[in-house]
Amino acid sequence: MVSHEDDVKRAQEALERRLEELLPAGEQMGQVYAAMRDGTLGTGKRMRPLLLVLTARDMGCALEQPGLLDMACAVEMVHAASLMLDDMPCMDNALLRRGRATIHCQYGENVAILAAVSLLSHAFGVISRTPALPGEAKSRAIAELATAIGHLGLAQGQFLDLSEGDRARDAEAIILTNTLKTSSLFDATLQMAAIAASASPGVQERLRCFARDMGQAFQLMDDLADGLNSTGKDPHKDRGKSTLVAMLGADAVCQKLHDHLHSADEHIAHACHTGSVTRRFLHAWFDNQMSLIRQNGPLSTTGCP
């Protein structure tokens, strides 16, 4: 019997291959293109594209289904572009990302902006050109992605985080920012899985709920991990920010994280009848992250998933 790890590995390899095909090495393509490749290839956990592919598979799609990998790679390009911009001096002013110098430190601010814009456009271009996916399916996928990026999604979340993050704010405001910063791209990701699998409106709705829980869980995990330098990012970037960890304490946040993961698990179980690779993948991934946090951080072991 094939273990879920084999399934995940196969999806991961297929994603890396397709990303490399969609951003092929080219001579004399210049700095903008080099920065696009640098920000996307070779690094990154590929969490979003993996989620897209695995969920679609759990709903009955083959890994080879036309358009599936292209939609997943488009999501990863959008994610990579958003990280480049978040790291800019006028945003989070980060010097390190995934253990390496950030794109603007390597290539300059202007190239970082132009590369991010080019990656975003390329993502839309990739979906619009993917063979065999019907025109209507492409339009729906593009509409989901556009909403996730803009003033109702990532961009607005980043703005709220920048403008309100260092002021006192209530839990509700923090949760809204987390939703915009993280859940919105998860939402588009999961809706693309639904599009690939021609899922029913009921399943689409379940996947929206799943995305919401996953986004919150990710942001809470990120907040818990802050202060550890094992993440490859500048440590303590969030010091002084009004996060839920600062407000409620690490143990209460662990409990919240546990609740979101439990709820996410119920939603994905309802959405996917033919497989459970996504669920097992997520359990393993969050378990692993929590052990890293426990090894490095000041957490008690009570209340944590």
Add this chain to the structure above:
Amino acid sequence: MVSHEDDVKRAQEALERRLEELLPAGEQMGQVYAAMRDGTLGTGKRMRPLLLVLTARDMGCALEQPGLLDMACAVEMVHAASLMLDDMPCMDNALLRRGRATIHCQYGENVAILAAVSLLSHAFGVISRTPALPGEAKSRAIAELATAIGHLGLAQGQFLDLSEGDRARDAEAIILTNTLKTSSLFDATLQMAAIAASASPGVQERLRCFARDMGQAFQLMDDLADGLNSTGKDPHKDRGKSTLVAMLGADAVCQKLHDHLHSADEHIAHACHTGSVTRRFLHAWFDNQMSLIRQNGPLSTTGCP
């Protein structure tokens, strides 16, 4: 008989109305959204969306044809986003645009970047959601737009202009930069007109040639106008840049401009059988620009169209 000015005015009013509908005033939408509206509405010559609408009309489309205005507004949003980013301190560092403070001066650099990214995404979203345009037509339009923006279009043109503009370069390098900076978005604009009109491959090709000439003509006009402060931009931004005007002199550039306009006119006349509003509109527009330049600049009157 309806004059071409009436046709242009009607198209202009329809565009302004549709832009306002696609970026409606909203309370509590925040700074990012305000900057998106500010950078797009109320100002601007609307040259690209007008070209799209008028060319489509000259090929037999009605102004009311579903999707036509939406594609035109999407092009204008992309143009507005590109101006916001070009003006940034790490790019052209401009303080004035269309006679007003640039977006980053008004809202800050981070909001300018987030608003530009949101406008780009919104442009793709608008096309993907436009009612009644078939899915395949939307995908083709989105593919054209994506190519025009990224590392094979605007972004690469801006990079070349920034990195090579102040070094000695030959006429060929300047023309390539001009093509990427200006012709690429004209190209997508005219291809969307072709999509709206279900134009034949032969007509599509003519429109690509027209776009190439138009882009060069626009860039030459822009270079000629530099140094005049009637444009609403920072004057003399191009001083020290290796433009064709600096290399060949204003009169020779005028002759080149004339040649491009003549060639553009032939291409558009071949592409459009049922109308000539676009041609008359462009003649009037370039005539007007040239008189402004003659009134303010050091041009001789020989050789100029």
